[in-house]
Amino acid sequence: MGIEILGLPMMYYIAMVAKVLVAFIFVLLTVAYATYAERKIIGHMQVRLGPMRTGWHGLLQPIADGVKLFFKEEIVPSQASTFAFLIAPLIALIPAFITFAVIPFGGVIEVAGYKIPLQIASYIDVASGKVYDVNVGVLYILAMSSLGVYGIVLAGWASNSKYSLLGGLRASAQMISYELSAGLAIVSVFMLSGTLSLNEIVTQQSAMGGFGWYVFKQPLAAFMFFICSLAEINRTPFDLPEAETELVSGFCTEYSSMKYAMFFMAEYANMVTVCALTATLFLGGWNGPLTAEVPLLGPVYFVAKVYILMFVCMWIRATLPRYRYDQLMHLGWKVLLPLSLLNIVATGIIGYFIN
Amino acid sequence: METLFFAIITLVAIVSAILVISCKNPINSALSLVMTFFCLATYYVMLDAPFMAAVQVMVYAGAIMVLIVFTIMLLNIRVDATKKHTHKVVLGSIIGFFTLINTVFLLLKGHVAVPTGPYSGEMIKQLGHTELIGKEMFTNFLLPFEITSILLLVAIVGAVILAKKKL
Numbered sequence: 001m002g003i004e005i006l007g008l009p010m011m012y013y014i015a016m017v018a019k020v021l022v023a024f025i026f027v028l029l030t031v032a033y034a035t036y037a038e039r040k041i042i043g044h045m046q047v048r049l050g051p052m053r054t055g056w057h058g059l060l061q062p063i064a065d066g067v068k069l070f071f072k073e074e075i076v077p078s079q080a081s082t083f084a085f086l087i088a089p090l091i092a093l094i095p096a097f098i099t100f101a102v103i104p105f106g107g108v109i110e111v112a113g114y115k116i117p118l119q120i121a122s123y124i125d126v127a128s129g130k131v132y133d134v135n136v137g138v139l140y141i142l143a144m145s146s147l148g149v150y151g152i153v154l155a156g157w158a159s160n161s162k163y164s165l166l167g168g169l170r171a172s173a174q175m176i177s178y179e180l181s182a183g184l185a186i187v188s189v190f191m192l193s194g195t196l197s198l199n200e201i202v203t204q205q206s207a208m209g210g211f212g213w214y215v216f217k218q219p220l221a222a223f224m225f226f227i228c229s230l231a232e233i234n235r236t237p238f239d240l241p242e243a244e245t246e247l248v249s250g251f252c253t254e255y256s257s258m259k260y261a262m263f264f265m266a267e268y269a270n271m272v273t274v275c276a277l278t279a280t281l282f283l284g285g286w287n288g289p290l291t292a293e294v295p296l297l298g299p300v301y302f303v304a305k306v307y308i309l310m311f312v313c314m315w316i317r318a319t320l321p322r323y324r325y326d327q328l329m330h331l332g333w334k335v336l337l338p339l340s341l342l343n344i345v346a347t348g349i350i351g352y353f354i355n
Numbered sequence: 356m357e358t359l360f361f362a363i364i365t366l367v368a369i370v371s372a373i374l375v376i377s378c379k380n381p382i383n384s385a386l387s388l389v390m391t392f393f394c395l396a397t398y399y400v401m402l403d404a405p406f407m408a409a410v411q412v413m414v415y416a417g418a419i420m421v422l423i424v425f426t427i428m429l430l431n432i433r434v435d436a437t438k439k440h441t442h443k444v445v446l447g448s449i450i451g452f453f454t455l456i457n458t459v460f461l462l463l464k465g466h467v468a469v470p471t472g473p474y475s476g477e478m479i480k481q482l483g484h485t486e487l488i489g490k491e492m493f494t495n496f497l498l499p500f501e502i503t504s505i506l507l508l509v510a511i512v513g514a515v516i517l518a519k520k521k522l
Binding site: 084143195 | 410412421485
């Protein structure tokens, strides 16, 4: 294949950079327009119009918001721990983005005679045509989400404000509790798939024309994983860390300008990640009709599934009131955790008798 | 490619390890320690042990360090930059010097051992690291695994009893 750099064809590097850019720009654009979509959807659900002034039906609103936040004054509280205060938004934002490295968003496409698997951290063995990816993909995602908690805890502590500290403490307790149940909920998926590689999990779900999706085999796990993920990324009805009626704005009270925007982006990027992960694990990933004939349909199906799940998140936000803190802990430790453990036991027993 | 990557990661690991002991603020030290753990996880990946890498990040960076950060935050340790201790410098530098000599000696005189045991590197790549660990843990090492679980259970019950004022 023409020029080679360090033993790999030139096309490999081009494809890699292109995949990274496409995934990154997709997440960034989705994050920007998710804020608009959320306001618009909740507006219409509450019989309002939502943003209407900027552009046609308010379509330029995210850009206006971005420009506004960008030009705001940058304030660092005088009693804050400067280093932790400055680095916290980055720690919150980066894990949300790098999770996308292992999520497969399509099958194998062919560009100029070179086969490219549509997943960032993967390569194709040209001889056998088999796609290899990170074989601990799901663990990687769990590990990254466990790093996300630092951003919020540090933000809460470093601001040196009581509202921020309370928000940070709440957030960390909540994230740690629900991380556990989310992790246990997907254990039952591995028990069926026998692998931790996300690419393999997607391939296995392609059987039986849509009924091989793990949401049909593991409905309880899918449901619990989605709930726990909502709690882990602090979305309504679990948005206690930034409960504006009691805590001003929670852990990001003292933040302004782009640093505040980064927390906002982190929240929405986490939402994209969680929806992408749910789609991959339970809704067949990029599977759908005619993907074998037209490989480019894979990403289309994947994006459609992610957007539908994101719509569900917004729908939940418009519908449900916020949980109380003790109810939240009760739900996490006394309902979801035992249920996910029972689900594992049940999957094991049923699997033993079927095989 | 791999050597270059190794060099970069090593540089980050060493710089963050130095920051752990040189930072005035304990929270910043803890953050540097997280960074060091992250670099260690990268080494595991380069040694074809992806499962160990994921566990390293999840357990050390994700769980234990969060606990340490919490403790530091709740104890609210004051940053005391004015006080300087000098009486420990002599002893510290002597210990450090001998550790350095020891390490250099080991590096120069030792030789790289070949991995022993039934599983070769090729086999691990073929069968999968996670699968092998799982298989070994639930067949040959089942008893230690069960004993560890009981130990953890006892620890949990103990923690609940300590935390609860009246039962």
